Amino acid sequence: KAGVTQTPRYLIKTRGQQVTLSCSPISGHRSVSWYQQTPGQGLQFLFEYFSETQRNKGNFPGRFSGRQFSNSRSEMNVSTLELGDSALYLCASSSSSLGLERDTQYFGPGTRLTVL
């Protein structure tokens, strides 16, 4: 079974621009979560989507948004980019329908975003 895929793998943008990142979950997985990883803050949860609905959200400004399509693929968008948005953006999928503690998340390789 193919793993979680993320595109693009690397991206360079300038301040003020917007960016869209894509995530394809493992086949059959309906939950997709997004994380941001920076050297200063570590790995932080952005949001989770299940059945095209945002089910959980972290503490990030409204510039960070996402959506999920009927095939469970997900995109996240960051508008008005700031230098501090430079990070590794990770996507994870699980088969969770109930968000049970035992549901395992599997991560993709990430998208490395650099904001100049």
Next chain:
Amino acid sequence: DAKTTQPPSMDCAEGRAANLPCNHSTISGNEYVYWYRQIHSQGPQYIIHGLKNNETNEMASLIITEDRKSSTLILPHATLRDTAVYYCIVRRASNTGKLIFGQGTTLQVKP
């Protein structure tokens, strides 16, 4: 979610067992303990998880104390490729799709 405490770094000789400890003294009865690792700049890799009983898979063993306040991840025969940051996470069902990562333990396997 319960807070976890891990040593910031550990060394292990290649071929020896690596024992990574984790304290989670405020864990609730329905919270699972998960372990992930992250090799430099890659996505975190799932290793193992458990609730009460010890667990073993092809990668590692997880030993959870009887009071569930701490656990140990065991890599039985560490190799250089096991050098990574290891994260111990306690997960609550209400936090759907959300894992709270701490700083983890940087394991350095040395030849």
